[in-house]
Amino acid sequence: MSARRPLPAKVAVLGAGSWGTTFAKVVADAHPDIQVSLWARRAEVAKEINEFHLNSQYLKDIRLPENLAASADLAQVLGGAPLVVLAVPAQSVRAQLKTVKPLLAPGAVVVSLMKGLERGTDARMSQVIREELGLPQDRVAVISGPNLAMEIARREPTASVVACTDLEVAQWIAAVCTAPYFRPYTNTDVVGVEIGGIVKNVIALSVGICDGKHMGDNTKASVITRGLAETTRLALALGGELETMAGLAGLGDLVATCSSPLSRNHTAGRLLGEGLSLDEVNQRMTQTAEGIKSGRAVLDLAAQMGVEMPITEAVVAVLEGHLSVEELAPRLLTRELKSEGEQQQ
Numbered sequence: 001m002s003a004r005r006p007l008p009a010k011v012a013v014l015g016a017g018s019w020g021t022t023f024a025k026v027v028a029d030a031h032p033d034i035q036v037s038l039w040a041r042r043a044e045v046a047k048e049i050n051e052f053h054l055n056s057q058y059l060k061d062i063r064l065p066e067n068l069a070a071s072a073d074l075a076q077v078l079g080g081a082p083l084v085v086l087a088v089p090a091q092s093v094r095a096q097l098k099t100v101k102p103l104l105a106p107g108a109v110v111v112s113l114m115k116g117l118e119r120g121t122d123a124r125m126s127q128v129i130r131e132e133l134g135l136p137q138d139r140v141a142v143i144s145g146p147n148l149a150m151e152i153a154r155r156e157p158t159a160s161v162v163a164c165t166d167l168e169v170a171q172w173i174a175a176v177c178t179a180p181y182f183r184p185y186t187n188t189d190v191v192g193v194e195i196g197g198i199v200k201n202v203i204a205l206s207v208g209i210c211d212g213k214h215m216g217d218n219t220k221a222s223v224i225t226r227g228l229a230e231t232t233r234l235a236l237a238l239g240g241e242l243e244t245m246a247g248l249a250g251l252g253d254l255v256a257t258c259s260s261p262l263s264r265n266h267t268a269g270r271l272l273g274e275g276l277s278l279d280e281v282n283q284r285m286t287q288t289a290e291g292i293k294s295g296r297a298v299l300d301l302a303a304q305m306g307v308e309m310p311i312t313e314a315v316v317a318v319l320e321g322h323l324s325v326e327e328l329a330p331r332l333l334t335r336e337l338k339s340e341g342e343q344q345q
């Protein structure tokens with residue numbers, strides 16, 4: 001595929017939550033001549049977008065561009081779209097793809113915005129997409145980075161990473177989503193980009209718990225740094241690259257998510273740290289905090305790869321009720337002494 005491939009006349013985005021709507025806005029702002037078609041599960045969400053250019057449940061009073069239209073009709077949204085972007089919760093993707101498959105335009109490229117690992121299979125979203133849609137790797141891409149949706153919706157300058165094994169495809173997608181306030185970089189490390197986005201959610205739960213227990217910045221910096229170490233071990237074991245983990249989709253996203261009150265994963269962790277039960281947290285959360293469901297899958301994948309992930313292990317123990325939030329931080333500090341640079345330990 002050539003980097004000079006023309007921009008698509010239509011882009012389909014599936015999932016009208018925070019990130020799907022915001023990403024649709026990025027593309028529509030970037031290219032007023034592209035028709036951006038957003039699939040909403042609920043007809044009333046599509047109606048509000050079309051009639052008032054708002055998605056108030058997810059993006060409050062942010063005004064959406066005129067060339068962004070929504071529909072609850074999947075066939076209408078997917079019809080004739082050479083670029084399809086997925087932004088639904090990770091655990092629902094496989095079921096969603098079964099309905100997408102017969103409606104996908106021939107030759108369409110599919111992009112994952114999701115940051116979750118599938119429970120049961122431990123599959124990354126690009127793997128689920130390839131399996132369910134039967135696509136070659138050069139027709140599947142991922143986008144990840146320090147991308148808190150609300151900041152981007154407010155047009156605050158943000159960078160991200162588009163990854164595809166075919167660099168020219170990544171460059172084509174980057175051209176589609178380059179807006180004055182959104183700067184995508186490209187690379188071919190799909191595994192590293194996805195793992196960075198998945199594991200940072202689990203680490204953010206841990207940092208949130210520490211915040212909820214009123215621990216200070218030393219604790220948070222320690223968990224973030226050691227969190228990056230264990231994320232990197234897993235990514236490298238799976239074939240990802242070190243540079244990716246030091247970049248926007250690794251360190252960048254980890255810092256943003258662990259620092260921001262806008263992060264749903266950080267918020268869920270803070271609520272746990274403040275003493276709410278997991279059921280109470282789930283009831284309180286109105287948006288997707290992927291780390292809650294992905295944590296167990298990350299740990300299972302790490303076990304298969306022979307990678308130690310002590311922070312993830314402790315977070316999963318809290319989520320599964322085997323460890324109290326009071327015991328989390330001490331658990332992380334009472335492991336055997338070792339050299340900081342030991343990548344496989």
Ligand SMILES: NC(=O)c1ccc[n+]([C@@H]2O[C@H](COP(=O)([O-])OP(=O)(O)OC[C@H]3O[C@@H](n4cnc5c(N)ncnc54)[C@H](O)[C@@H]3O)[C@@H](O)[C@H]2O)c1
Pocket residue numbers: 015016017018019020021040041042058087088089090092096113114115116147148149150286287288290
């Ligand atoms: N919000 C962000 O800042 C952000 C940024 C980067 C990546 N992401 C990732 O994007 C993905 C989507 O997150 P979001 O923030 O848009 O979530 P969200 O909770 O805001 O919205 C999820 C959307 O999916 C729909 N949905 C829920 N269950 C579904 C199902 N079973 N089948 C089909 N659709 C369903 C909802 O109606 C909603 O439109 C997640 O993997 C998240 O990690 C989010």
Ligand SMILES: O=P(O)(O)OC[C@H](O)CO
Pocket residue numbers: 115145146147148149201204253256257262263264265266288289290
């Ligand atoms: O709100 P979170 O925790 O899902 O994080 C959103 C984005 O992934 C941050 O990059």
